[in-house]
Amino acid sequence: MSAEGLTRLYGPEMEDNAPALYEKLRAEHGGVAPVLVQGDVPAWLVLGYRENLDVTRNPTRFTRDSRLWREAHEGRVAIDNPLLPITMWQPMCAFLDGEEAKRLRSAVTDSMKRMDRRGVRRYVTRYANQLIDEFASAGHADLVADFAGILPMLVSTKLLGMADSEGPRLLDAARDMVKASETAIASNAFIIDTLRALVAEKKRKPGDDFASWLIGHESQLSDDELAEHLRLVLIASYSTTANLIANTLHMVLTDKRFRGNLAGGHMTLPDALEQVLWDAPPFTAVYGRWATGDTELAGHHIKEGDMLVLGLAAGNTDPAIRPDMSAPVHGNRSHLAFSGGPHECPGQDIGRAIADTGIDALLARLPDLRLAVDEDKVRWRTSLLSRDLVALPVAFTPLDPAVVGDAGRVAHHTEPSAQQSRLPVPVPDAAAPARTGRQSWWQSVLRWIRGA
Template sequence: MTSPFPDSLDPAQPLPPPGCPAHRLYGPEAEADPMGLYEKLRAEHGAVAPVLVHGDLPAWLVLGHRENLDVARTPSRFSRDPRRWRDMQEGNVPPDHPLTPMTAWQPVCHFVDGAEHERLRGALTDSLERFDRRGVRRYVKRFADQLIDAFAEQGRTDLIASFAEPLPMLVMTQLVGAPESYGPRLVEAARDMIRGTATAVSSSEYVTLTLRELVARKRQVPGRDFTTWMLEHRTGLSDEEIVEHLRLVLIAAFETTANLIANTLRLILTDSRFRASLSGGHMTLPDALEQVLWDEPPLMTVLGRWATGDTEIGGARVKAGDMVLLGLGAGNLDPEIRPDLSAPVHGNRSHLAFSGGPHECPGQDIGRAVADTGIDTLLTRLPDLELAVHEGELHWTASLMSRHLVALPVRFTPRVATVTGSTPVPGEQSAAPSEAAPAAPAAPAGPPRVPPAARRSWWARLWGRR
């Protein structure tokens, strides 16, 4: 098999040798070392490379930083509407295709452009901006303390299963006004969808049905939460539009924030110079997060853009209807902008971790707040955290979109759980933080010590079963 685009590559770009298949962005090679694959593609093709996605469907992967921004900022040339995808129009993408949950068109802002995009995104950003950041941070700290209390007395834990993954979903289900019971399955379904597994479609359907129930509840009993604010927005969104935006916010926030927390904690625990700079005051935690967003962005690749007509990008001639993938991880390592990868990038937010242009991630500030506050709470509570295995024993799984640390085993001095840990997680009746953030709950004097088993909530039971 030759290049997937024998007629659309720039003549100046060498084609792969006859019989040599184009590189797949899925499978053993991509999962074992995605960054290595990106550099191999950069060496072979330059800033834009022909690749294959699931089902050996052809696509273009953008590797250059400048080229990524060019694609993201010009929706007139590279639309976000997946209905333009030629392979989908020709029937090459079956309903059970692993990418269907991420490419099937829905009435949501990241699948439209122009005036319709402005209408839908306006409702999304207006509602997100109603959250008081200090109120959000108080919720993050409260949930982080509860998670830490569940393992503080044990002296060891896996920070992925017990902290990095449950924390974002705890916070986001609270902010959208969902009851606590929604949490366990949403965590599993969100991870399944992002990985593009054989069950990704059914997981996507579960998420949609769950959120429809939530919207119906909020129509009957409004609250001070994101779902209610979307329902009340002046644009008059339909229930379907609200459900799809809730889905977008929950899934995107869960995956990206969990990966950001995991990647930052791994760097702190494995790089002594990095941790020394952090503890010595030479680097702040927000600086550390930005460094990780440069080196290991939560999403390595973003689906997708589709060419609105024949065009050229980075020396490659793209045909109308071609799928174009934003290579955020590859673009952040582009030697054109980072000739020395060892040089610090403190204070530099020109990375691609949140994409760019009109579809740039609208919830990035909340994601930063969850990661920053959560990690700060963890390091304050457990200052002697250390890796419980050799660094070389850490393992990752990778999908088309992201690289996920499987486990982060740590040990520390066992500590008695705090009062916060015995406070129940707020349920459906609790108000999400808004302009007037709720005060933190008062701690009763001298509460009885609660046994660890009695403090186990859904997140502890879920990960314990796993």
């Protein structure tokens, strides 16, 4: 595949308006388009819904084993290419197919099944209320920096069996890695080193946590396999859930379809989450799949060793399956947000539970939550894997400091019903006083996370 004249999946055009770029490529090439990824490496972007399913469901034609990547074999992928942390072959189920992949994936899925869903929701409620306590008396907040961007990492590190103090540095490293920054490789190494230390600790002193269950699984994962699978779970759960929370809150606050339905009381929070998974999936793309031999896809000749990028966001908006984008999709889980086939995300229900419970806790305590800026002032950042909100500034009626903190957590520490929770209808703006409140250990952790 010649690189001449190909569209880049990075840079200004992608960052300014990714959806428009997807539609331009669809109009020019159909369900699959030749593109350039980081380092001007040729690849194929899968745009069509059916084509995405074809690729994900046929591992004998399109494998997850990146050792087949021809461009890498022929020396056209630099050793500092930011794609390497997410494409370089590693000893884990996400980079294998067949029996070995089943062995490794079963260790992950069986360990996830041991998680107590009520326990997960209790952790989420606890951490969500601790975060809310920090801004509840101020009357204003940034729901990306102060809530959505922090909550999933706090919950994930707890579920893995790590101390609360591990969260801040892992959060910084995870954010850096998924942005494909110049320091992404160093951030990836820090995460791996931290998880290797966790494996060693849990081998000495097992606990009632995901890391210990993974270590004790009958599949008998090696230390390398354990660290890589813990990394996979940590990064995937953090990245997808943080985006899902932020995107759902954004749509609740800005989308007229939600306001109309909410006014009539017909939309549950799970309905809202599912709509977001269609319209603004947490991962917009997945790198990648590799052709196991010369083949055809959507009329294009794919050569052995070519890389394919799954266009999850593009597939979800394919006119062939969604001719009317304004039509609601409540109850329809056939979106591509969690990929598909044998590598479909095994933790999607846990991610939904974290997002659902966290948002429910936020809206229950701040029922008049509203956007604090004009909708067109909300900014987005397109990264390697996702389209992220830069900030989501909101205002609300401040809570009395007397009911914030331990008293507030006791008053609001009830487990929400994922099926019956309703979202509040936004109300007109009110003046927001300056931030006030106590200086606590929790605030020092938050300052660390935000780099203050």
